[in-house]
Amino acid sequence: MSEPWENSNHPLFxxxxxxxxxxxVAQPLVEDNYTTWAQSMSMTLMIKNKKGFIDGTIQRSTQRVEEQLQWDRCNTLVKTWLLxxxxxxxxxxxxxxxxARGMWQELQERFSHTNTVQLFHIENAIHDCKQGTSSVTSFFTKLKSLWNEKDVLCEIPPCIxxxxxxxxxxxxxxKTMKFLMGLxxxxxTIRSSIVxxxxxxxxNQAYSMALRQEKQAELSTGKAMAQPEATAFAMRRGNRENEDGEGAVRCEKCNKTNHSTKNCRAHLKCTFCNSRHHTFEYCRRRKAIMGDGQGSSKANNAVSFNDKKETAMNFPF
Incomplete structure (x- = not known):
């Protein structure tokens, strides 16, 4: 015959x-985190079906020895988890x-006095919580976290x-009033509408309405900023063309005012002298060299002609 605690749903299993x-739990118990630690440990023991060992709902049997031994095993196991x-x-x-019940109660008695101090700091943080430069979501999340911490410290017993x-x-x-006042x-406008x-x-509904207005304001701001940027670009371009005087023409390639973009020579390069701003056809250095060569040839031709003339005149007949 099997024992009842061999069933996986039995608290002594x-x-x-x-x-x-x-x-x-992820964070061990220290002096200043008892509230969060106790909440995390309670949830974990609930999942393992062993929470009754710390809240006193699972009592040790007074009749069967086998059940007493199984309860002692589970009690010791929970104690090691707590330690x-x-x-x-x-x-x-x-x-x-x-x-495990006695261990849990001693921890409550030891750290319960810190709840009042923590509650004071949380209340002060809630009072000073404002939106400031944060978004609506960030402000609401921070405020919601403070409320959750307060609810853990000031848990109201269930009642119907x-x-x-x-x-x-x-x-x-x-809570809704505090959220609206912190915006x-x-x-x-949205605050007056809600009130x-x-x-x-x-x-949560007030947060949804405020978030909707924030998104609409972001869209409107984006459209309003697009037109001034285009206007500013056009003004910068106009100023760049007229910054050297009214009616002055400025080249957009070399940024000079003595010619237009159509007549700009900044991209030209001579294949003869490797200089810029002109081509081979208009190269002055090439023309100068070619002009000296033609002069020398004419002088040489004149000398040769004179020599021939003198030779012919002195020839004996």
């Missing part, structure tokens, strides 16, 4: 992956506790009475 001393998820100094001070519904509605209204002045609504929206 131990899976083969449930190793002693395993670290179940492995805290600093060495804290674990050394509570290792003497006999049950009518008064609890009124209290929740009041708290939701306060910048350019959201005054004057007959059915006051919750904070």
């Amino acid at each position: 131990i899976h083969h992956s449930d190793q002693p001393g395993a670290v179940l 492995g998820s805290m600093s060495k100094e804290i674990s050394n001070s509570i290792i003497h506790c006999k049950t 009475c009518e008064v609890s519904k009124e209290i929740k509605a009041y708290m939701d209204t306060q 910048n002045d350019n959201y005054a 004057n609504m007959e059915s006051f929206p919750i904070v």
Whole structure:
């Protein structure tokens, strides 16, 4: 006959992956993170079906010895998980506790006094939280994170009475008011519209409306900036053409004012002298060299002609 705790859904069931001393949370318990650590550890033990060992809902049997031994095994396993998820100094001070429930209660008593200090800082941060240079999304995310931390420290017991519904509605209204007051002045229109609504929206709805206005403002700003940039470019081009005097023509290739772009010679290069601003046809150096060569040839021809003439005159007949 099988035991009931051999069923995987039984709280006394131990899976083969449930190793002693395993670290179940990302950040170990230190002096200033008890609230977040306790919340993370509670969720992890809930998944492993062992949360009853810290909240006292799973009691040790007083009848069957086998069940008592299985409960002791599970209790010791949870204790090792708690000890492995805290600093060495804290674990050394509570290792003497006999049950996981007693260990959990001692941690609550030790660190509960810090909740008041943390609550004061959170309330102060919520009061000073403004949009400033942040976007609507960044501002809302920061404010939402502070509210979540406050809710963990000031958890209201669950209740189904009518008064609890009124209290929740009041708290939701306060959150929406705080969000609207933290927005910048350019959201005054949407702020007035939300305040004057007959059915006051919750904070998520108010955030959606403010985000919609932010996106519309970004589109309008983008269109408004496109036209001034084009106008500024045209003005810079006009100023560049007329900066040396009214009516002066400026070349767009070499940026000079003594000629137009059509008549610019900056790209010309002579194949004879390798100089710029002219071609082979108009090269002055080539013409000068060719002119000296023609003069020398004429002089030589004149000398030769005179020599021949003298020789002919002196020939004896």
